Amino acid sequence: MKVRVLVSFKDSVLDPQGQTVKNALHTLGYKNISDVRQGKVFEVDITDMSDADIEKIIPEISNKVLANPIIEKFTWEILE
Amino acid sequence: MKVRVLVSFKDSVLDPQGQTVKNALHTLGYKNISDVRQGKVFEVDITDMSDADIEKIIPEISNKVLANPIIEKFTWEILE
Structure with missing residues (x-):
């Protein structure tokens, strides 16, 4: 089974990388880009x-290793 | 409109971050994790x-700014 976990800053946390990307895009002329948030996948x-065990361990490993739950949130989906 | 762009190393490129995460998970006892690949979102x-313009600029900005097409691949989806 392949699971995709998306980790991004909570909305209340500043995202300087995303801001830098947005500024670069504006400099290149893409003025319609109103915001960029960067995260990890x-x-x-x-x-x-089993599926039931996967549903149990994915939040576990996300909170312990993949994400920092103080400042980050995560979502996940089973791909196959 | 919100678009999600997923950027990851091409399959032929080593992913040391993903390997490190996998090793950490094994150390914690999650032996069923057979591989981890890390990317950016x-x-x-x-x-x-317009939708047509979005379909044109997303590959453009992905190749120019979001991803390094020499070693990375990207996929994207319109969220809303």
Whole structure:
């Protein structure tokens, strides 16, 4: 099974990387870009595990390793 | 409109960050994790632009700014 975990800053946290990307795009003439937020994506391959167990461990590993729950939020989806 | 662009290393490119995360998860006892690949995600807000124009500029800005097309690939989806 392949699971995609998306990690991004909470909305209340400043995102300087995203701001820098937005400014670069404006400089290049893409004025319609009103905001950019940058985050991380993890594609996790899991073997020999039931769907129920996957639904249990993904939030666990996201909170422990993939994301910093103080400043980041995460969502995840099963790809295949 | 909000567009999500996912950027990750091409399959032929080593991903040391992903390997480090995998090793950390193994150390914590999550032995069923067989692979982890890490990438970047950008959530781009676009105002006053037609769907056709969005479909044109997203690959443009991805190749120019968001991704390095030599070593990275990207996919994108319109969220809303």
